[in-house]
Amino acid sequence: MLHKISKPVDKVDDHIREILNDMAETMYSTENGGGLAACQVGILRRLVVANMGQGLLKLINPQIVESEGEELVIEGCLSYPGIWGKVSLS
Template sequence: MAEKEILPFGDPVLRKKAKPVEELTPKMLKILDDLVDTLYAEDGRAGLAAPQIGILRRMVVMDCGEGLIELINPEILESQDEQIGPEACLSYPGITGIVKRANYVKIKTLTRTGETMYLEGYDYLARCIQHEIDHLNGILFIDHVADGQLYREQTREKADLMQALKLSRK
């Protein structure tokens, strides 16, 4: 187990679609452990997806305030209603954007023991699940932010990452 470097905004890996985990080998379980170590080294912020540490596999770890959740090959089965609120990302330190998401999601995922699990999330957990699954598909939270709705966390001044976003899509 080890803390890994989180890829920053603009790294092309963040725009790639992650591949499914075909078999839960010791190597795959080590990736999960590394994700957990890296997440908690960053003060246990909401979530981290494998592409954020340079590994294109469909794996996510989250702690949205109620303990660790590990997702392997997650897929959204249902989503309902909507919420609008602030989002941030470990790959975009210091930046927050206002994002519209579903307020409820139901997902199907595997556990680290290979069992199929269904998970429902409301409110903040639903937001976290959608944010992290987006990472697995090469989608970033800033793709959902309307112009003028991106801010620096410390000062609340508007941030202009739209030009950088265009560059990261190439």
């Protein structure tokens, strides 16, 4: 599933809002939860929820339009609870 291309969201409706709320609930249900993409839970839509310590973000059709520098962070994965690793963000 993670190797497939997610489809853009054309219309934000109650169904999309419910998916985002369910994703946030899933993300918060584990200590590793900092972010979750819809494809990680079997939904091929461009949706992401994340909380990097400053509150919940619900992203619809996110795009990286600019990046600068590099940061090394410790990150976990909901697929592997309790396992953490260093990830380079650039």
